[in-house]
Amino acid sequence: MNIEIINLCKSFGDHKVLDNLSLDLKSGETTVIIGRSGCGKSVLLKHIVGLMKPDSGQVIIDGVDITKLSGKELNKLRMRVSMLFQGAALFDSLTIGENVGFALYEHSSIGKRQIAKRVKECLEMVGLRDVEELKPAALSGGMKKRVGLARAICINPAIILYDEPTTGVDPIMGDAVNNLIRNLHDKLKVTSIAVTHDMVSAYKIANRIAMLYDGKIIFTGTPGQVKNTKDPIVKQFITGASEGPITNGEHINH
Amino acid sequence: MIRNNLISIGEKCLDIVQYIGGTTMLFVKTLAWIPAPPIKRRQILSQMKKIGVDSLPIVFLTALFTGIVLALQSAYQMQKLGAEMYIASLVSLSMTRELGPVLTALVVAGRVGASITAELGTMRVTEQIDALETLATNPIKYLVVPRFIALVIMLPVLTIYADFIGIIGGYIVGVGRLGVSSSMYLRMTWEPLVYKDIFTGLLKALVFAVILCTVACYEGMNAEGGAEGVGKSTTLSVVTSFILIIMADCFITALFYFAFQVG
Numbered sequence: 001m002n003i004e005i006i007n008l009c010k011s012f013g014d015h016k017v018l019d020n021l022s023l024d025l026k027s028g029e030t031t032v033i034i035g036r037s038g039c040g041k042s043v044l045l046k047h048i049v050g051l052m053k054p055d056s057g058q059v060i061i062d063g064v065d066i067t068k069l070s071g072k073e074l075n076k077l078r079m080r081v082s083m084l085f086q087g088a089a090l091f092d093s094l095t096i097g098e099n100v101g102f103a104l105y106e107h108s109s110i111g112k113r114q115i116a117k118r119v120k121e122c123l124e125m126v127g128l129r130d131v132e133e134l135k136p137a138a139l140s141g142g143m144k145k146r147v148g149l150a151r152a153i154c155i156n157p158a159i160i161l162y163d164e165p166t167t168g169v170d171p172i173m174g175d176a177v178n179n180l181i182r183n184l185h186d187k188l189k190v191t192s193i194a195v196t197h198d199m200v201s202a203y204k205i206a207n208r209i210a211m212l213y214d215g216k217i218i219f220t221g222t223p224g225q226v227k228n229t230k231d232p233i234v235k236q237f238i239t240g241a242s243e244g245p246i247t248n249g250e251h252i253n254h
Numbered sequence: 255m256i257r258n259n260l261i262s263i264g265e266k267c268l269d270i271v272q273y274i275g276g277t278t279m280l281f282v283k284t285l286a287w288i289p290a291p292p293i294k295r296r297q298i299l300s301q302m303k304k305i306g307v308d309s310l311p312i313v314f315l316t317a318l319f320t321g322i323v324l325a326l327q328s329a330y331q332m333q334k335l336g337a338e339m340y341i342a343s344l345v346s347l348s349m350t351r352e353l354g355p356v357l358t359a360l361v362v363a364g365r366v367g368a369s370i371t372a373e374l375g376t377m378r379v380t381e382q383i384d385a386l387e388t389l390a391t392n393p394i395k396y397l398v399v400p401r402f403i404a405l406v407i408m409l410p411v412l413t414i415y416a417d418f419i420g421i422i423g424g425y426i427v428g429v430g431r432l433g434v435s436s437s438m439y440l441r442m443t444w445e446p447l448v449y450k451d452i453f454t455g456l457l458k459a460l461v462f463a464v465i466l467c468t469v470a471c472y473e474g475m476n477a478e479g480g481a482e483g484v485g486k487s488t489t490l491s492v493v494t495s496f497i498l499i500i501m502a503d504c505f506i507t508a509l510f511y512f513a514f515q516v517g
Contacts, residue, residue: 049388075390083388085385089382089384089385090385091377092382102389151389
């Protein structure tokens with residue numbers, strides 16, 4: 001599924017978060033959107049899945065402008081677009097099995113046994129076994145992320161959105177999550193969009209990297225192009241330097 | 255100075271209008287989602303247990319002691335007139351028409367309303383409500399409707415229970431302490447009661463259930479700002495429910511008094 005974002009604008013009060021943002025995302029590719037915390041990366045993802053409506057602009061998925069959709073049509077699209085949330089957003093009151101199979105239990109006519117089988121398959125894909133009866137509170141942060149991933153792939157989506165997939169997990173678990181995303185991409189051939197500020201993760205999973213700065217996409221390129229860029233803003237971000245054009249005028253050392 | 259004050263008054267008015275608009279919209283959407291299939295029987299029953307069955311002990315204690323206090327306070331005056339037997343009528347009428355529905359609603363608002371706001375608020379700030387939407391599930395249908403149906407059924411049931419327990423409280427004082435005979439006390443309890451008394455009490459309970467659920471769910475669904483935000487929303491939910499329940503009680507009582515002459 002191709003995704004085309006055209007002149008997307010979104011403001012909260014006087015603060016313009018997305019300012020005429022345009023971006024093309026190719027089918028079957030993993031695009032990583034990088035940018036500083038609070039620059040609007042998650043807001044952009046929420047527009048792609050229809051959780052937020054833009055002030056103006058379009059998000060076109062397979063020729064359909066989803067910003068105009070609502071109700072049943074939007075839900076139909078959402079059965080093909082999954083999202084892994086930053087904190088996994090598992091439902092506390094349900095078991096892991098019910099969490100992973102949620103969309104199937106709610107919206108399909110498949111029998112409970114078959115759903116349980118599918119849940120088991122998805123959990124095994126993310127390296128988890130015999131956790132179906134546990135509640136999310138019994139799991140570690142890394143395990144929750146993996147369950148969130150299992151929930152995202154359970155409906156066989158065409159697009160998966162990852163909101164900070166490695167935030168809040170230790171570096172080793174972060175690498176395991178990166179490997180999982182790569183494997184899922186290779187196996188399922190889905191279009192993936194990840195937002196992160198973790199460059200290790202970005203280099204590992206991306207086919208293409210786009211940088212969001214000041215409400216706009218200021219750079220797109222392959223991981224190799226990003227590493228060798230001369231663009232001072234991108235360079236400051238990827239090297240993590242506290243001084244440079246991004247922080248010009250900010251007193252972040254004090 | 256004057257300009258700033260006017261701006262601040264204007265902003266507060268806008269907040270109030272926004273609140274009324276938001277809660278009304280939530281109520282209308284909830285009503286619209288109730289008949290939409292599938293009906294979540296398991297969730298409704300689970301909420302009915304949480305809201306109704308689990309509230310029985312606290313409603314029991316509140317109603318029993320209210321009945322006892324009501325009988326004792328009225329005994330103070332009635333004994334002077336030698337009219338102790340009328341305590342039974344006073345307790346039964348006060349409980350069914352006023353104290354049963356209002357006290358039950360306030361107790362449930364404190365216990366259940368707070369828990370609904372805290373639960374939905376936590377779901378909002380941890381993105382669980384967003385996750386529900388991305389899984390093609392309407393949060394109002396999935397979260398609000400079962401709680402709404404459970405409250406609308408269970409609050410009137412709890413009110414009948416509170417009426418009954420309050421009358422027992424009065425009976426303990428009247429028969430056990432003031433020497434009114436058991437048969438006389440029971441006769442004086444039932445004699446002045448008419449269907450309208452019970453009906454107005456239950457109608458109040460129904461309205462209170464709608465207020466309580468709408469306010470609690472609205473505050474929860476709109477919580478923001480992490481744990482602190484959930485705390486604020488929970489406090490605001492209980493305070494707003496308390497005020498609106500007492501205002502609605504006054505309004506319904508006045509309406510029945512002036513329009514139908516039944517108080």
